[in-house]
């Protein structure tokens with residue numbers, strides 16, 4: 226009773242004196258020992274003025290639960306662990322159920338439910354929760370690691386919920402990762418990549434640079450212009466510019482991973498309707514692109530490619546490329562080696 230504060234009076238049947246009267250609901254700071262440690266917390270209780278001093282307090286079932294939760298959260302705060310409310314907030318931020326978050330982290334199904342209601346998490350579990358707290362990319366890593374815990378449909382659903390939480394940086398990182406994955410088997414300098422490793426920063430600068438100078442730049446035309454830029458660079462210096470690997474396709478040279486390339490978050494690509502059911506990808510310059518990654522020699526080559534092809538329609542640049550030795554001497558689907566690419570007709 227001493228050191229407690231009155232919250233309100235409740236008219237009820239009192240289990241201590243068996244009478245109906247105003248029972249006081251009060252709160253105070255209490256201490257409890259958890260895991261051998263003394264913890265202070267706020268406790269709520271009911272008080273009967275009619276009963277003996279020795280036994281004049283009681284709690285309802287839900288009050289007892291709440292007191293215990295407060296005590297455990299007191300322990301968590303004291304030990305720098307996430308509180309149950311913070312764990313709920315992390316889960317709700319991703320829009321996940323308790324079972325789904327537990328599976329995502331590779332834990333037993335009931336683990337999150339227990340942490341949100343009663344049990345105190347181990348430090349290792351706490352660290353994992355903090356990892357994903359403000360970092361959807363880390364959450365995606367867990368999803369990859371524990372993919373087998375979900376059906377394919379459920380995995381996609383959870384993935385899209387996490388991706389929704391990505392900021393610009395996260396989206397950019399993810400789009401680069403997808404493109405880089407296409408080049409996993411081209412991690413050494415060789416004839417296929419023109420003795421240059423994939424350089425996405427440079428490639429983005431090349432594309433935006435071309436887009437600044439060519440007003441109607443569509444995907445097919447851009448792909449040919451990139452091949453010409455890489456081939457000219459290899460011809461003049463023995464090194465390609467972007468590090469991309471190109472295949473012989475019906476429409477001419479096409480870089481590996483070109484779908485992922487067009488999805489790079491930093492590129493300014495817009496879908497434009499073309500007929501009723503189709504669309505074309507129109508490439509625009511990126512507003513704040515940093516061109517300092519391009520050398521003087523790179524720019525000279527890009528300028529020459531722009532000057533040569535800027536007024537070509539897609540069909541015309543495809544026809545032009547079809548005449549190159551690199552095309553006539555390779556077959557459908559073959560990688561076009563730069564040793565052949567350097568035989569292009571000169572226009573520098």
Ligand SMILES: [Zn+2]
Nearest residue numbers: 239242273275
């Ligand atoms: Zn009473």
